[in-house]
Amino acid sequence: MPAAQQPKTSAKGLETRERIVDVAVRFIARNGARGTSLADIAAEAGVSQTGLLYHFRSKEALLNAVLDRHLAFSEEWLWGDGPDPGIKIVDIVARHMASWPSQHDDKVYSLLGMNTVVLGENVSPDTDLHPRLVEGYRTTIDRVTATLRSAQQRGEIRDDIDPRLKAMEIIAYCYGLEAAWLVDPTIPVADAAAQWAAQQTTQMASS
Amino acid sequence: MPAAQQPKTSAKGLETRERIVDVAVRFIARNGARGTSLADIAAEAGVSQTGLLYHFRSKEALLNAVLDRHLAFSEEWLWGDGPDPGIKIVDIVARHMASWPSQHDDKVYSLLGMNTVVLGENVSPDTDLHPRLVEGYRTTIDRVTATLRSAQQRGEIRDDIDPRLKAMEIIAYCYGLEAAWLVDPTIPVADAAAQWAAQQTTQMASS
DNA sequence: CCAAAACTACCGACTACTCAGTCAGTTGTC
DNA sequence: GACAACTGACTGAGTAGTCGGTAGTTTTGG
Numbered sequence: 001m002p003a004a005q006q007p008k009t010s011a012k013g014l015e016t017r018e019r020i021v022d023v024a025v026r027f028i029a030r031n032g033a034r035g036t037s038l039a040d041i042a043a044e045a046g047v048s049q050t051g052l053l054y055h056f057r058s059k060e061a062l063l064n065a066v067l068d069r070h071l072a073f074s075e076e077w078l079w080g081d082g083p084d085p086g087i088k089i090v091d092i093v094a095r096h097m098a099s100w101p102s103q104h105d106d107k108v109y110s111l112l113g114m115n116t117v118v119l120g121e122n123v124s125p126d127t128d129l130h131p132r133l134v135e136g137y138r139t140t141i142d143r144v145t146a147t148l149r150s151a152q153q154r155g156e157i158r159d160d161i162d163p164r165l166k167a168m169e170i171i172a173y174c175y176g177l178e179a180a181w182l183v184d185p186t187i188p189v190a191d192a193a194a195q196w197a198a199q200q201t202t203q204m205a206s207s
Numbered sequence: 208m209p210a211a212q213q214p215k216t217s218a219k220g221l222e223t224r225e226r227i228v229d230v231a232v233r234f235i236a237r238n239g240a241r242g243t244s245l246a247d248i249a250a251e252a253g254v255s256q257t258g259l260l261y262h263f264r265s266k267e268a269l270l271n272a273v274l275d276r277h278l279a280f281s282e283e284w285l286w287g288d289g290p291d292p293g294i295k296i297v298d299i300v301a302r303h304m305a306s307w308p309s310q311h312d313d314k315v316y317s318l319l320g321m322n323t324v325v326l327g328e329n330v331s332p333d334t335d336l337h338p339r340l341v342e343g344y345r346t347t348i349d350r351v352t353a354t355l356r357s358a359q360q361r362g363e364i365r366d367d368i369d370p371r372l373k374a375m376e377i378i379a380y381c382y383g384l385e386a387a388w389l390v391d392p393t394i395p396v397a398d399a400a401a402q403w404a405a406q407q408t409t410q411m412a413s414s
Numbered sequence: 415c416c417a418a419a420a421c422t423a424c425c426g427a428c429t430a431c432t433c434a435g436t437c438a439g440t441t442g443t444c
Numbered sequence: 445g446a447c448a449a450c451t452g453a454c455t456g457a458g459t460a461g462t463c464g465g466t467a468g469t470t471t472t473g474g
Binding site for chain 2: 448449450451452453
């Protein structure tokens, strides 16, 4: 369920709205939604707070638009590489991780920040974004599971591995390394990812 | 640097202070420090907000006391089992994970929540708790690294594994599964942990 | 073809409320 | 009676959101 928006919009309005969401993503990825005021976002986006609230009827509506953007970018970044990588999914993941340090301050940084910071803020089931985060998590699990399962059926992956549990493991690892790198950007993510990918590949491969 | 406290304290005062920290940990583990007001904590702890501020001169001081408590409990829970488990550290970790579901609403839940929620809130380097979180992360890494390295020297673990990178991997996995379980308590953490531990053990063991 | 009406995209001023923190006391205990 | 352990009333700085208005653009009807 994407965020409800005003019915009619001109090209100019759409542009402003995009600009606001851009700014909001950057702010929220660093300081969280609770740590970011509408005034902050409005000032950076070059509109008044009232102007912002014309485009998004409430902070929650803006938050949902921000999450829409995040999920779309996430999707594109992770799965835009082509169809069904099979067991090579661990290499793809590792390659993505290795690219983090060079993308500090970029869209990718915001992507990771959104995961860690917004998830932390919405752990409690009665928070605004919690249902959508759970849904997003489950969708990702399902996708990775499907990839692993078909690789298993093709004989690329050992039979005694449960694809769903393995998917959970891969995602947990990504998420954890992400969080660690965000709080301490000096850690060698590329090296860690490389060792992890190599070991995962040999361990999962059918003998 | 632990939180500075008032110089003199009676038994009663100490008891109240403990009660306040107890309540604060529970609240903050669910809603974060930014999502928890001093009034909330004070009410639940059975003192006025002014009374709370008598014991902790500011919210930040309380937060540091909360983090003290968290780190101490974390320490006890993770390393209280005895000296140097060697390669069995993965089993210990997995056993801990398997116990999560039965401890919902308990101190352990708060422990996990503190990790995920407070970390998310303090990703940005200019937040109050960020330096202490980085320090805590590095300490844990060092400890796990030391355990793995000595196991490697004893010949329990293959030589081509880098203990530090492996430690990062283990911690990242724990952290990620923790976060996933917090947002979605229906996921089978025990099964995931069991498969993970089994595979880690066979993969790490010297042949 | 053009003026009036309607609508989009804003803005400044304001409101109601929440929050951390202060101050000037009061109570209870060694 | 000194000091620790409080409390109620208050303050000032935010905060999300409302209201009434205006400039510019688009639509409509004669």
